[in-house]
Amino acid sequence: MRSRLPVLLVVAIVAATVIAGLVVGAQRDDRSGPVDLIVLNGRVFTGAGQEPAEAVAVRGNEILRVGSNRDLKQLAGVSTTVIDAHGGTVLPGFIDGHVHFVSGGLGMDRVNLLDAESLDAIGKKIRDFAAANPDRAWVTGRGWYYSPFPGGLPTRQQLDELVPDRPAYMTAYDGHTAWANTAALKRAGITSATPDPADGIVVKDPKTGEPTGILKEAAMGLMSKVLPQPTRDDRLRAIRRASEEAGRLGITSIHEAGTGEASLALFEEVRKAGALNVRVYAALSVKDDMTEADAGAFDALRQQYAANPQIRVGAIKVMADGVIEAHTAAMLAPYANNPSTGHANYTPQELQRLVTMMDRRGWQVMTHAIGDGAVRMTLDAYDAAAKANPAPPAGRRHRVEHAETIDPADIPRFAQQHTLVSYMPFHANPTPAQLTVWTTNIGPDRSSRGWIVRTLQQAGARQVFGSDWPVVDLDPRLEINMAVTRRTAAGLPNEGWLPDQAISLERAIENMTSAGAYASFDEAKKGRLAPGLLADIVILSKDVFAQPPERFLDAVVTTTILGGKVVYERAAR
Numbered sequence: 001m002r003s004r005l006p007v008l009l010v011v012a013i014v015a016a017t018v019i020a021g022l023v024v025g026a027q028r029d030d031r032s033g034p035v036d037l038i039v040l041n042g043r044v045f046t047g048a049g050q051e052p053a054e055a056v057a058v059r060g061n062e063i064l065r066v067g068s069n070r071d072l073k074q075l076a077g078v079s080t081t082v083i084d085a086h087g088g089t090v091l092p093g094f095i096d097g098h099v100h101f102v103s104g105g106l107g108m109d110r111v112n113l114l115d116a117e118s119l120d121a122i123g124k125k126i127r128d129f130a131a132a133n134p135d136r137a138w139v140t141g142r143g144w145y146y147s148p149f150p151g152g153l154p155t156r157q158q159l160d161e162l163v164p165d166r167p168a169y170m171t172a173y174d175g176h177t178a179w180a181n182t183a184a185l186k187r188a189g190i191t192s193a194t195p196d197p198a199d200g201i202v203v204k205d206p207k208t209g210e211p212t213g214i215l216k217e218a219a220m221g222l223m224s225k226v227l228p229q230p231t232r233d234d235r236l237r238a239i240r241r242a243s244e245e246a247g248r249l250g251i252t253s254i255h256e257a258g259t260g261e262a263s264l265a266l267f268e269e270v271r272k273a274g275a276l277n278v279r280v281y282a283a284l285s286v287k288d289d290m291t292e293a294d295a296g297a298f299d300a301l302r303q304q305y306a307a308n309p310q311i312r313v314g315a316i317k318v319m320a321d322g323v324i325e326a327h328t329a330a331m332l333a334p335y336a337n338n339p340s341t342g343h344a345n346y347t348p349q350e351l352q353r354l355v356t357m358m359d360r361r362g363w364q365v366m367t368h369a370i371g372d373g374a375v376r377m378t379l380d381a382y383d384a385a386a387k388a389n390p391a392p393p394a395g396r397r398h399r400v401e402h403a404e405t406i407d408p409a410d411i412p413r414f415a416q417q418h419t420l421v422s423y424m425p426f427h428a429n430p431t432p433a434q435l436t437v438w439t440t441n442i443g444p445d446r447s448s449r450g451w452i453v454r455t456l457q458q459a460g461a462r463q464v465f466g467s468d469w470p471v472v473d474l475d476p477r478l479e480i481n482m483a484v485t486r487r488t489a490a491g492l493p494n495e496g497w498l499p500d501q502a503i504s505l506e507r508a509i510e511n512m513t514s515a516g517a518y519a520s521f522d523e524a525k526k527g528r529l530a531p532g533l534l535a536d537i538v539i540l541s542k543d544v545f546a547q548p549p550e551r552f553l554d555a556v557v558t559t560t561i562l563g564g565k566v567v568y569e570r571a572a573r
């Protein structure tokens with residue numbers, strides 16, 4: 001007995017080990033494990049300069065394999081969802097590197113003037129909306145361009161004509177100027193005696209001294225106090241609608257550029273209800289005069305979302321200046337048609353203090369800087385932070401948002417600092433409505449250096465693309481098309497606006513996918529189609545690499561997959 005028992009034990013142990021080994025082996029073996037989803041017959045983009053694949057296999061929320069139709073077809077089991085891409089392009093889900101999701105969703109409930117490029121079109125849209133919504137106490141909207149109006153700005157009398165019976169209030173497409181009618185001004189108590197607030201202008205008629213109806217920058221705050229505020233339910237509905245829209249457009253991740261605790265709680269509520277179709281990387285809006293205590297509260301909020309499967313807080317949003325269209329962007333030299341150099345919201349010392357404090361706490365800093373002066377001040381602040389603080393654990397990836405004008409001397413600094421340029425190429429959509437005021441205000445020399453996507457690429461600067469929705473349309477294809485063609489969706493101007501700045505389709509797609517993952521420190525988790533990464537996938541209706549790049553917009557999104565789950569499928573026509 002004493003000699004046989006150990007033998008039996010050894011046999012049992014060996015058997016158990018073999019069985020355990022078989023089970024483990026089975027889980028690792030593609031052919032026998034469950035594969036939940038396979039995309040076949042695609043032109044699968046695996047990165048610029050890389051060989052394309054044909055198929056992608058997904059297990060759970062991750063990509064299991066990327067390969068040929070023949071190999072991956074074999075992985076299909078009875079429970080596998082098989083999607084035929086019909087030869088269309090298969091891309092990583094689009095990542096919108098700069099968006100205002102809640103206001104975008106809310107805007108879906110107001111007058112939208114983004115596609116109104118003439119006075120007539122603007123008038124018709126406002127009049128139609130007012131007629132269709134007789135019960136609304138206010139008629140509100142957004143998205144008007146400066147150029148249809150003589151002198152670049154509308155007047156309250158023009159809006160009185162369109163909405164004579166109640167207050168009306170429309171913000172410009174860039175969000176930096178607003179247009180009120182007389183009833184709205186009255187409601188806000190704005191008169192000839194109203195002084196300009198700090199960082200804002202109540203525009204007044206030089207002859208009569210009466211307000212013209214135009215409020216610039218912080219002066220819009222005078223109206224916010226009396227505007228009907230969206231309710232909690234309105235905001236929840238806005239996130240749901242925006243989320244559906246994102247799914248339709250193939251967007252699987254967003255960088256919410258300026259938010260706070262209350263909005264994050266709403267995102268979380270929508271996520272818990274299973275209706276959030278995007279992963280959210282949030283940048284918290286900084287307060288004026290942020291203290292260490294405020295920063296501590298930011299740290300706590302970041303911690304609160306650290307383990308959330310879809311929402312993460314990692315950046316702060318700082319507004320260094322305004323916009324060129326309203327002469328509020330901070331320029332190094334005066335505007336071409338105005339003696340001022342614009343307006344920076346911080347002194348260099350204030351900005352350095354803020355950036356250094358948050359950099360030390362491991363925050364990524366996203367600074368809105370549009371004028372070449374603001375861009376330089378921001379780069380100076382990032383340099384100062386790097387000097388003051390030892391390297392943060394995750395590395396330093398601060399960002400300059402918009403960067404519409406950059407002095408040539410500052411171009412190499414982006415690569416030197418590892419600072420990202422966060423571009424919205426479609427802001428340079430070369431229609432008269434969008435670009436005329438911009439180019440007139442800064443003159444031909446500086447205009448010749450607008451959205452220098454290619455120059456920065458050659459200088460080794462990392463870029464990330466975003467839309468800035470609702471400033472412009474949310475559709476990522478428009479950003480890509482603009483970066484590739486430097487033309488409008490209709491192909492104008494024929495020669496392209498600053499065509500030397502066009503980049504390849506592959507690079508533009510990467511700036512709208514993998515670059516966004518890098519920009520939120522997520523490149524090991526998403527942004528490419530590779531095994532082990534999150535299965536965030538978008539399928540387009542055509543092989544966009546088999547046709548001239550200027551036909552990119554012919555392709556539409558047919559399927560959007562978030563973490564292995566189909567969140568959008570285009571209805572068959």
Ligand SMILES: [Zn+2]
Nearest residue numbers: 098100257468
């Ligand atoms: Zn923005």
